[in-house]
Amino acid sequence: MDRSEVSERLTGVLVSELGLDADKIKDDAHFEEDLDVDSLGVVELLMALEDEFDVKIPDEEAESIVTVGQAVDLVHQKLS
Amino acid sequence: MNEGSESRVALVTGASRGIGRAMALTLAAIGHRVVVNYAANSEAAAEVVSTIEERGGVAISIKADVADESAVSAMFNTIGESFGPPLILVNNAGIAKDDLLVRMSVEAFDRVIDTNLRSVFLCTKAAMRGMLRARWGRIISVASVAGIVGNPGQANYAASKAGIIGFSKSVSKEVGSRGITANVVAPGFIETDMTGDLSEGVKTSARGSISLGRFGQPEDVAGVVGFLASEAASYITGQVISVDGGLAL
Numbered sequence: 001m002d003r004s005e006v007s008e009r010l011t012g013v014l015v016s017e018l019g020l021d022a023d024k025i026k027d028d029a030h031f032e033e034d035l036d037v038d039s040l041g042v043v044e045l046l047m048a049l050e051d052e053f054d055v056k057i058p059d060e061e062a063e064s065i066v067t068v069g070q071a072v073d074l075v076h077q078k079l080s
Numbered sequence: 081m082n083e084g085s086e087s088r089v090a091l092v093t094g095a096s097r098g099i100g101r102a103m104a105l106t107l108a109a110i111g112h113r114v115v116v117n118y119a120a121n122s123e124a125a126a127e128v129v130s131t132i133e134e135r136g137g138v139a140i141s142i143k144a145d146v147a148d149e150s151a152v153s154a155m156f157n158t159i160g161e162s163f164g165p166p167l168i169l170v171n172n173a174g175i176a177k178d179d180l181l182v183r184m185s186v187e188a189f190d191r192v193i194d195t196n197l198r199s200v201f202l203c204t205k206a207a208m209r210g211m212l213r214a215r216w217g218r219i220i221s222v223a224s225v226a227g228i229v230g231n232p233g234q235a236n237y238a239a240s241k242a243g244i245i246g247f248s249k250s251v252s253k254e255v256g257s258r259g260i261t262a263n264v265v266a267p268g269f270i271e272t273d274m275t276g277d278l279s280e281g282v283k284t285s286a287r288g289s290i291s292l293g294r295f296g297q298p299e300d301v302a303g304v305v306g307f308l309a310s311e312a313a314s315y316i317t318g319q320v321i322s323v324d325g326g327l328a329l
Contacts, residue, residue: 040254044212 006076009052010068017048027069035068042066049075081111085311088218091115091159091166093146093203094173096124098272099222102298103170104128106306108137113163116141117155119173146173146199156206165210168309171200171221171244176274178233189236196240200247204262208255217260218309221248222301223320225268225328241266245320252318261317263308268324270296291326 007027014020020035031037037045042065046057049071055078065071081087089112095104096118105128108114114132116139118125125141132139140162144155159166174196177188200221211217226234227241245264252262269275269286275295278286287293301323307313308321322328 038257040212040258044258047209047213 001076001079003072003076006053006079007072010049010072010075013048013052014045014068018045025068027067027072029068030066031068032066045071053079055079085111087111087113088168088309089113089115089159089163089166090168090170090309091117091203091207092170092172093117093199094119095128095170096121096141098274099267099270099298099301100170100172101128102302103172103305104139105132105135106299106302107168107170107309108132108139109135110306110310111137112168112309114139115159115163115166117144117146117173119143119145146203147194149202152199152202152206160210165214166207167211167214167216168218169203169207169220170305170309171203171219173199174222174237174240176234176237178237180233181235184236189239192236193240193243196237197243197247200244204247204251208260211260212255212258215259217255217258218313219248219251219260219262220305220308221262221264223248223264223266225266225322225324228266228320228322229328248320249318256317259314261308261314263313263316263318264320265301265304265308266320266322266324266328267301268296268322268327270298270301270323272298286327289327290324291329294325296323296325 011022011025014025015022018041029035031042046062050057053075090107092100092104094100095116104114104116116125116128129139129141142155142158144151146152177192204219221244223241223244226238227245230238248262248264304321304323
């Protein structure tokens, strides 16, 4: 799966799971500062991504995810 | 199932005997699908399951040392495959290793903290994923009045139970926005194997301090748990409800 497909599906999850506005979801968007997602919300998002892409995101890797782009990169890397 | 309520998957740890057994029976009678966790007594756990089934309920038993991370993980995988993720978690498993502090071994301290408190952390963390995804959950942890007012000879037990209270309150603040409540029930003297060994002298003295003048029954605690697991308790969180006949006021 290429990165843009991961990005598209991830955006879909953000919209359906967290009710976010698709227009605001860009690679450099910061979950907490730009998208108003609280820390628990980021955890929930990563769980949803694990289910959506059938990957595992261990706690240590999850901690460093603060932007949309980082989440896309992590999932893309796990699928490669 | 009552109208307006849903049948959930409920995990009760340490449910082969005593208060845990009563809670498993009560939750099953309400209509929930119950997982009877036990550490060693498989016969007793099987009896709890068959009693539930005889009464028309649904239950399975799973052996797991809830102080052990990989055992807890395996147990939650099995529950997920059998019933789906548990949205009602009753952290009941607990032991006592009483001694005066000056004689208490480090092993007696550590073992009680691990079985009673570490297990609450491990099971609650494992259950959290399913509860967050469902945006609904009931975490009910069994402490003790000993954890609120202390008890001579039980510095380790009381420490573990007081720890459960702080843990539960913190968790309630973290996940309340997702429709998950976390509460504690604090039993007083309940007639179970754990209190059965107390001397008559201790029992008589204890009864004298209890407003209702009697020890409690496991069902007295189970009833509160059944309520806390219900929709009717959805605005109650971070609380500690003593079920002690008025012992620790």
